[in-house]
Amino acid sequence: MPDLDFFGGVEEIGGNKIRLNTEETSLFLDFGRSFGGEKQYYDDPYLSPRKPRQLKELGLLPQIENLYKNSLEPGVDGVLVTHPHLDHWGYSCYLDNEIPLYCGEATRDMILNYEYCGSCGPSKDYYLANLTKKNGREVYKDFQTFRTGDQLEFDDLSVEPVHVDHSIPGAYAYIIHAPGKTIAYTGDFRLHGPKSEMTEEFIYRAKAADIDTLITEATNVVGADVRTEEDVRQDLTKIISEATGLVITNFSNRDIDRLRTAYKAAKINDRKLAISTKQAFLLQRLRQDKHLDIFDIRDDDVLVFRKEKSYSQAWEEEVIGEVKTYSGSDLNEIQEEVVLVASYYDMNEVMKIRPQPGSVFILSQSEAFDEEGEIQHERLLNWCEHMGLPQYHAHASGHVGPNQLKNAIQEIDPETVYPVHTERPRQFKKFISDLDIEVKLPDN
Numbered sequence: 001m002p003d004l005d006f007f008g009g010v011e012e013i014g015g016n017k018i019r020l021n022t023e024e025t026s027l028f029l030d031f032g033r034s035f036g037g038e039k040q041y042y043d044d045p046y047l048s049p050r051k052p053r054q055l056k057e058l059g060l061l062p063q064i065e066n067l068y069k070n071s072l073e074p075g076v077d078g079v080l081v082t083h084p085h086l087d088h089w090g091y092s093c094y095l096d097n098e099i100p101l102y103c104g105e106a107t108r109d110m111i112l113n114y115e116y117c118g119s120c121g122p123s124k125d126y127y128l129a130n131l132t133k134k135n136g137r138e139v140y141k142d143f144q145t146f147r148t149g150d151q152l153e154f155d156d157l158s159v160e161p162v163h164v165d166h167s168i169p170g171a172y173a174y175i176i177h178a179p180g181k182t183i184a185y186t187g188d189f190r191l192h193g194p195k196s197e198m199t200e201e202f203i204y205r206a207k208a209a210d211i212d213t214l215i216t217e218a219t220n221v222v223g224a225d226v227r228t229e230e231d232v233r234q235d236l237t238k239i240i241s242e243a244t245g246l247v248i249t250n251f252s253n254r255d256i257d258r259l260r261t262a263y264k265a266a267k268i269n270d271r272k273l274a275i276s277t278k279q280a281f282l283l284q285r286l287r288q289d290k291h292l293d294i295f296d297i298r299d300d301d302v303l304v305f306r307k308e309k310s311y312s313q314a315w316e317e318e319v320i321g322e323v324k325t326y327s328g329s330d331l332n333e334i335q336e337e338v339v340l341v342a343s344y345y346d347m348n349e350v351m352k353i354r355p356q357p358g359s360v361f362i363l364s365q366s367e368a369f370d371e372e373g374e375i376q377h378e379r380l381l382n383w384c385e386h387m388g389l390p391q392y393h394a395h396a397s398g399h400v401g402p403n404q405l406k407n408a409i410q411e412i413d414p415e416t417v418y419p420v421h422t423e424r425p426r427q428f429k430k431f432i433s434d435l436d437i438e439v440k441l442p443d444n
């Protein structure tokens with residue numbers, strides 16, 4: 001019988017690290033960074049973890065031999081990464097390079113893209129990949145990619161990846177056929193998104209696979225809403241149509257669905273969408289994947305917004321070489337024709353636009369939790385106050401709501417459910433206690 005050990009994602013949103021051991025195979029389901037756990041001890045960039053032993057000592061990385069860099073013989077056959085949010089792969093920088101990351105192609109591309117613009121690792125020794133002016137692109141990690149329909153074979157088990165819809169492209173769930181047990185792991189998913197049919201397919205396949213153990217995300221036990229991406233498009237369209245000055249909107253850098261939504265809402269209002277150089281760099285890579293239907297950054301209705309600085313990194317030079325870029329001062333003159341995607345980290349440059357009266361800020365992400373370590377709500381409010389920007393909220397969650405999740409569990413009908421990726425597993429346990437399904441709370 002396979003064993004499951006939970007080293008993260010327990011009473012926290014993200015940081016999933018679940019070990020599955022059978023007699024002959026040892027796999028991790030995700031190896032995510034724990035933002036909540038790190039915040040208890042660190043204040044990045046002033047104090048941040050430098051070595052895996054520090055995170056092990058703090059209980060944020062598993063205390064397992066032969067897992068980390070320069071192990072004599074890696075004791076794990078691989079990590080099944082569900083999707084490219086950092087809270088699902090961010091600690092894989094500490095793993096021995098010989099331990100492969102299994103993931104979808106879009107996930108690999110987004111992880112590499114992330115590494116080319118910086119890195120999840122604390123220093124060069126921990127980079128998964130790098131892009132420099134001198135050496136171009138270098139990949140140090142072993143990525144094993146798959147597409148839906150592929151089956152991954154290990155010594156005594158096989159894994160069936162099935163795509164699901166989430167707020168970042170390339171998300172997969174896994175159905176694992178292990179000796180004596182069939183296990184499904186959802187990763188993060190939703191049923192109200194633009195590609196909900198992918199999640200429906202996972203539920204259908206899981207049901208057909210006769211699942212014994214279901215490990216599911218349960219993020220939205222609190223703070224759930226029922227808004228869809230289409231609702232967000234309508235909200236953004238209306239807010240933009242009423243605004244007379246600059247419109248600034250803020251969402252996760254890599255939420256491609258939201259970027260597409262903002263593009264449509266800007267376009268219908270005859271405004272140009274100004275995106276960051278980082279987003280432009282990512283879109284140029286993802287555009288090669290025809291499934292993703294991504295607009296061209298060279299289109300007339302797209303501008304690339306660049307921070308003015310004396311030195312550009314290799315990835316920035318690629319963008320600058322490809323398209324004209326605009327600084328804050330450049331946007332000042334045309335601000336009422338622009339919807340600007342900007343985050344807290346762009347605020348020095350945004351100040352240079354000098355937003356005129358009638359400008360607004362639209363917060364288009366969750367206020368409740370942060371899977372990518374990007375949110376700075378309090379400080380953003382201060383910036384908005386300083387610039388006189390009222391703040392709207394237009395958002396739809398990347399995670400399944402409680403009722404839909406309960407229905408999905410009932411449909412899949414496993415023997416046992418483990419809720420992960422939630423701060424309140426007990427609340428969720430009671431909520432589904434009328435189903436004839438054992439709910440086990442993972443511990444670490």
Ligand SMILES: [Zn+2]
Nearest residue numbers: 014087188371
């Ligand atoms: Zn997550």
Ligand SMILES: [Zn+2]
Nearest residue numbers: 085166188371
């Ligand atoms: Zn996620």
